[in-house]
Amino acid sequence: MKFESQKVAKPYFIFALVLFVGQILFGLIMGLQYVSGDFLTTYIPFNVARMVHTNLLIVWLLFGFMGASYYLVPEESDTELHSPWLAKLSFWVFAAAGVATILGYLLVPYARLAEITYNDLLPTMGREFLEQPTITKIGIVVVCLAFVYNIGMTVLKGRKTVINMVLITGLIGLSVFFLFSFYNPINLVLDKYFWWWVVHLWVEGVWELILGAVLAFVLIKVTGVDREIIEKWLYVIVALALISGLVGMGHHYFWIGPGEYWLWLGSIFSALEPVPFFMMVVFAFKVVKERRHEHGNAIATTWALGTAVMAFLGAGVWGFLHTLAPVNYYTHGSQLTAAHGHLAFFGAYAMIVMTIISYAMPIMRGRPQGNPIAAQRLERFAFWAMCLSMLGVTLALTVAGAWQIALQRLPESGEALGFMATQDKLAPVFWVREILGVVFLLGLVAYLSSFFVGATESEVDSLEAAAV
Amino acid sequence: MADRFTKGMARNVYYGGGVFVFLLLVGLTFDTMLELPKRDHRENITQSVANGKHLWEKNNCVGCHSLMGEGAYFAPELANVFDRRGGGDEQVFKGFLGAWMAMQPMSVPDRRKMPQFNLTDKEVEELADFLIWTSRINDNDWPPNIEG
Numbered sequence: 001m002k003f004e005s006q007k008v009a010k011p012y013f014i015f016a017l018v019l020f021v022g023q024i025l026f027g028l029i030m031g032l033q034y035v036s037g038d039f040l041t042t043y044i045p046f047n048v049a050r051m052v053h054t055n056l057l058i059v060w061l062l063f064g065f066m067g068a069s070y071y072l073v074p075e076e077s078d079t080e081l082h083s084p085w086l087a088k089l090s091f092w093v094f095a096a097a098g099v100a101t102i103l104g105y106l107l108v109p110y111a112r113l114a115e116i117t118y119n120d121l122l123p124t125m126g127r128e129f130l131e132q133p134t135i136t137k138i139g140i141v142v143v144c145l146a147f148v149y150n151i152g153m154t155v156l157k158g159r160k161t162v163i164n165m166v167l168i169t170g171l172i173g174l175s176v177f178f179l180f181s182f183y184n185p186i187n188l189v190l191d192k193y194f195w196w197w198v199v200h201l202w203v204e205g206v207w208e209l210i211l212g213a214v215l216a217f218v219l220i221k222v223t224g225v226d227r228e229i230i231e232k233w234l235y236v237i238v239a240l241a242l243i244s245g246l247v248g249m250g251h252h253y254f255w256i257g258p259g260e261y262w263l264w265l266g267s268i269f270s271a272l273e274p275v276p277f278f279m280m281v282v283f284a285f286k287v288v289k290e291r292r293h294e295h296g297n298a299i300a301t302t303w304a305l306g307t308a309v310m311a312f313l314g315a316g317v318w319g320f321l322h323t324l325a326p327v328n329y330y331t332h333g334s335q336l337t338a339a340h341g342h343l344a345f346f347g348a349y350a351m352i353v354m355t356i357i358s359y360a361m362p363i364m365r366g367r368p369q370g371n372p373i374a375a376q377r378l379e380r381f382a383f384w385a386m387c388l389s390m391l392g393v394t395l396a397l398t399v400a401g402a403w404q405i406a407l408q409r410l411p412e413s414g415e416a417l418g419f420m421a422t423q424d425k426l427a428p429v430f431w432v433r434e435i436l437g438v439v440f441l442l443g444l445v446a447y448l449s450s451f452f453v454g455a456t457e458s459e460v461d462s463l464e465a466a467a468v
Numbered sequence: 469m470a471d472r473f474t475k476g477m478a479r480n481v482y483y484g485g486g487v488f489v490f491l492l493l494v495g496l497t498f499d500t501m502l503e504l505p506k507r508d509h510r511e512n513i514t515q516s517v518a519n520g521k522h523l524w525e526k527n528n529c530v531g532c533h534s535l536m537g538e539g540a541y542f543a544p545e546l547a548n549v550f551d552r553r554g555g556g557d558e559q560v561f562k563g564f565l566g567a568w569m570a571m572q573p574m575s576v577p578d579r580r581k582m583p584q585f586n587l588t589d590k591e592v593e594e595l596a597d598f599l600i601w602t603s604r605i606n607d608n609d610w611p612p613n614i615e616g
Contacts, residue, residue: 037578045583069501114525126525186517186521242482246489382588416613419544
């Protein structure tokens with residue numbers, strides 16, 4: 001670690017992982033409710049569990065992105081963070097707001113939460129992923145402002161590397177596009193049209209810049225490959241992400257009101273969205289192959305490669321599977337959408353956060369060459385357990401989706417099976433999904449345990465020798 | 469990558485390409501805004517439809533259902549529920565919706581449970597008006613059949 005202020009990333013990473021555990025637990029509750037409708041339903045109705053599951057995901061990824069930025073920007077800029085104090089303060093503000101919001105979801109009926117937070121003054125609640133009370137949304141804006149200001153000032157006074165510039169455009173985009181969450185017109189079509197300016201422009205736009213920048217940073221560190229080479233790749237990858245992804249938003253405009261030309265534009269541009277993800281795979285494997293040194297933190301390299309592969313599968317392959325309009329006509333809003341959502345969020349965003357944690361946490365804990373061998377071994381097991389079980393969840397949901405479409409969507413009206421009857425038929429696949437979800441949780445427990453595996457005596461000796 | 473393709477060129481593709489495509493998106497959005505009134509029939513948005521949308525949001529209906537295919541996939545699609553359950557007759561649909569909302573949660577073991585939202589008759593009417601208006605949006609003929 002080059003600068004003391006990078007350490008402010010630590011609480012961000014720890015809290016992100018705590019929320020991650022919560023996300024998975026609520027996912028398991030929902031998975032059971034899919035097959036056993038009475039499970040916990042009087043205490044945690046499905047809509048509440050889902051809101052907690054998705055909102056925890058968004059918030060823990062934001063904590064992860066913030067931690068990643070606070071860690072890498074000072075090092076890239078070659079200067080201390082502008083204000084470590086502000087970073088610590090915004091951590092507590094964000095954590096308190098997040099916890100209060102989740103408790104609000106769980107403790108009072110949603111309609112009551114809307115009343116006590118004066119939603120009627122500026123109604124923004126009750127839309128998918130943007131369920132937070134308006135006051136929480138304002139809090140998110142304040143935290144983002146403090147964060148972007150802090151990171152921006154650090155970049156301004158220091159080196160403006162490509163990684164810094166790509167990261168900061170991503171972070172500014174994240175903050176700016178979130179402002180669309182405050183626009184909630186009475187006209188549902190307009191509401192949906194601009195709702196995507198938050199959701200799509202985040203996950204298929206500016207978040208990809210953050211992903212690319214963090215991945216490039218870790219790859220420079222663990223491979224020692226010349227920055228010039230990595231930076232050129234980074235520029236090309238994020239350029240293609242934006243060029244395909246911005247108008248690629250059209251694939252969400254097929255069936256919600258906008259005109260027919262979106263069928264063409266959305267299909268063509270979003271069909272190109274896998275290209276930058278494919279390049280990310282080539283790039284990651286190429287620089288690891290051409291590495292200049294053997295970094296002691298081998299598992300961080302595994303995470304970096306895994307992120308590229310799983311992001312390509314989840315966002316690229318599973319996205320392409322149903323992005324062409326004639327296909328999407330039948331798949332839209334089916335279990336196939338859920339399959340894509342799970343693998344894309346995990347592969348691209350959950351994994352990039354775990355990549356930077358895997359690289360940076362050992363350094364912040366005084367282990368510049370990574371965790372002890374035993375800890376890395378356990379982390380590697382957790383890596384495979386989580387990746388394979390999430391692939392399994394995705395495959396199960398893909399089968400469920402294809403089956404659902406065959407029963408409910410393809411036949412003519414009159415012959416098609418109704419929604420609930422179809423869901424009953426899918427129950428065996430939903431059970432498989434739930435079991436694989438439990439395996440994922442075990443993988444996550446193994447991952448968290450790996451933080452507590454200590455060094456052997458000989459490792460301690462060699463560390464001390466290196467320190468002298 | 470080839471040496472002829474320099475980092476400076478890559479940078480220009482990133483900033484130039486990004487800005488160009490974003491402007492293209494803004495232009496397409498302006499065009500869509502001009503076209504939408506013919507497709508969403510906003511002239512039919514009454515106060516009741518507006519209240520219905522707020523009820524939809526306040527009760528987090530999208531946490532289980534989908535609306536035009538967006539939302540959760542736990543419970544049936546509702547953008548065409550007017551056609552499916554009302555057969556295109558507004559009074560029939562309102563009668564159905566009132567009865568349906570009143571009987572939740574149904575005591576069928578293991579069936580996915582819809583909570584009881586305690587809506588008033590007026591609120592049921594408003595929610596129905598919102599769903600009826602929604603069913604008439606031109607959404608390029610989605611979903612493929614009545615089951616949603």
